[in-house]
Amino acid sequence: MEPLETFVVESAIKSEAEQYKEILSDAISDLVLARAIGRIKVVIRPEDTVFQMAMVLRGSQSPVKTIDFAHVRIGAYGKSGVQIEITNEHYLPQLLDKLWAKYGQGNVRQPERKTVNVICEKPHDEITVIEQMVVDDPQRTLNARLVDMTIRVTPEGFRVRHHSLEGNHFIFVATEDVMKQEWIEETHRMLEELIGGKISGISV
Amino acid sequence: MASVFEPYIYEGGIHKHGLILELLEDLGGYLIQKTPAATEVTLIMLIPEKDVPLIEDIAKKLLGKLTKAPLTGTEIAVVSPTLAYHHLPHAACDVAEYLRRGGANTNMIGLARGMGRRVALSADYERRLINEHDLALFVFGTFSDCIINKKPKLFEGIEVPIVVTGGPDLQTEDVPNADLYIGNIGRVAHRLRKDTELNALDTMSEKVGALIDRTREEIAKDPLAVLPARVMKEISDQVPDIQHVMTPAPITLQLDGLRVKLPYYEYHERVENIEFDEGPLLSEIARVTPSKMKNYLLIKIQHKSEVGFVI
Numbered sequence: 001m002e003p004l005e006t007f008v009v010e011s012a013i014k015s016e017a018e019q020y021k022e023i024l025s026d027a028i029s030d031l032v033l034a035r036a037i038g039r040i041k042v043v044i045r046p047e048d049t050v051f052q053m054a055m056v057l058r059g060s061q062s063p064v065k066t067i068d069f070a071h072v073r074i075g076a077y078g079k080s081g082v083q084i085e086i087t088n089e090h091y092l093p094q095l096l097d098k099l100w101a102k103y104g105q106g107n108v109r110q111p112e113r114k115t116v117n118v119i120c121e122k123p124h125d126e127i128t129v130i131e132q133m134v135v136d137d138p139q140r141t142l143n144a145r146l147v148d149m150t151i152r153v154t155p156e157g158f159r160v161r162h163h164s165l166e167g168n169h170f171i172f173v174a175t176e177d178v179m180k181q182e183w184i185e186e187t188h189r190m191l192e193e194l195i196g197g198k199i200s201g202i203s204v
Numbered sequence: 205m206a207s208v209f210e211p212y213i214y215e216g217g218i219h220k221h222g223l224i225l226e227l228l229e230d231l232g233g234y235l236i237q238k239t240p241a242a243t244e245v246t247l248i249m250l251i252p253e254k255d256v257p258l259i260e261d262i263a264k265k266l267l268g269k270l271t272k273a274p275l276t277g278t279e280i281a282v283v284s285p286t287l288a289y290h291h292l293p294h295a296a297c298d299v300a301e302y303l304r305r306g307g308a309n310t311n312m313i314g315l316a317r318g319m320g321r322r323v324a325l326s327a328d329y330e331r332r333l334i335n336e337h338d339l340a341l342f343v344f345g346t347f348s349d350c351i352i353n354k355k356p357k358l359f360e361g362i363e364v365p366i367v368v369t370g371g372p373d374l375q376t377e378d379v380p381n382a383d384l385y386i387g388n389i390g391r392v393a394h395r396l397r398k399d400t401e402l403n404a405l406d407t408m409s410e411k412v413g414a415l416i417d418r419t420r421e422e423i424a425k426d427p428l429a430v431l432p433a434r435v436m437k438e439i440s441d442q443v444p445d446i447q448h449v450m451t452p453a454p455i456t457l458q459l460d461g462l463r464v465k466l467p468y469y470e471y472h473e474r475v476e477n478i479e480f481d482e483g484p485l486l487s488e489i490a491r492v493t494p495s496k497m498k499n500y501l502l503i504k505i506q507h508k509s510e511v512g513f514v515i
Binding site for chain 2: 011012013015016019020022023026027030044046047049152155156157158159176177
């Protein structure tokens, strides 16, 4: 699936839908979500006070472990330490955060840019623990950005909300009145159309 | 009396700008606001009509720019449904910025519960605060259904002229109780910089200027007992504490009065007792009341028909 291969905004008046599409584009580009979203459809009916959005995300990213970007071995401190040789500095801040939380700031030393030494009791056991430590979860941060984007693009007064995220499929319905089951079902149908690649209705 | 002064903005280097101020004082004009920014300075002035060429000459010599500022001496409330990121910083701040370029002083007012359709409402305090201004400009969104059918309930209790901006291209008559509607400025999440957006802002400035001119004409039929700019000068001279107020516009001019950014209970007597060379005290020709904004002083000048004379 290409990034944003389907991007449809629907409303009763075409020019208003076009303007709303711009708001969505701005939010998507501000939060760097363009590559994460495959297909998106939004329907706004101000006269019924409802905002519906269905989205198909592009493939999920797996969590990053220490072993993915570093070599972990018995360190220069003999048997009481572990040495981590970093190959990709991108994840270094997150790694240090995790190590500080687990071993204490005093026991984690960084003698040079790409080397981190951890002082611990049983280094042989700790090597595997550190190697398998989840340092960053791109899917989690992506979901947080997705939620942010959803709240930003929803009309402000629409505070009664329903959402569902299953795998790569996301739906969101918002209103300021009592939520109707039919709106949620409608949005599920929108999602099915998106998954099938067939979009019905007037679109922009 | 108001018609003999012309509002202008001078933008130029800070070097020797004192020459303009000296000349302005000699000519009997008023400096409304001075905003220095590093090596630049912006002066908002009221210049006697026949003496404008003199100021133009000196501005030319100093390589500065003198432009007409039709909104000078007005205080405009830019009202947004709330202060959430749905409305700010764009478009509400961009709208306010354009009004300031026209010489107006703007106050951004975010209602506490102005969002939504059925649930939108304004509080008594908010309405009173908005009514202290010369004009209220409501910044609305994209949908004509909301602007026509739901949002006008926010205008209830607003007594000053109402301007509405929104996305759809509507007529003023379509929006109940609005005095002016300006389209193509809807909800946007980026800085207004495209030509259509900038054109819409220019149109807005122009139309708001025309609306203000109409209000000025209304006032001119029964003129104010004293020019607000004159009161401003007297306050600066007779209440020296105003020099220590750090807000950008310590004395804000309005079409029919002023807002003085000093605490009411400490200063109202001193302000009421300001003397004019012609004889009267300020309290005899104006009403000094506490403002809804931070307990400042709000002065509303009475008309000739109420006091019987103009100074």
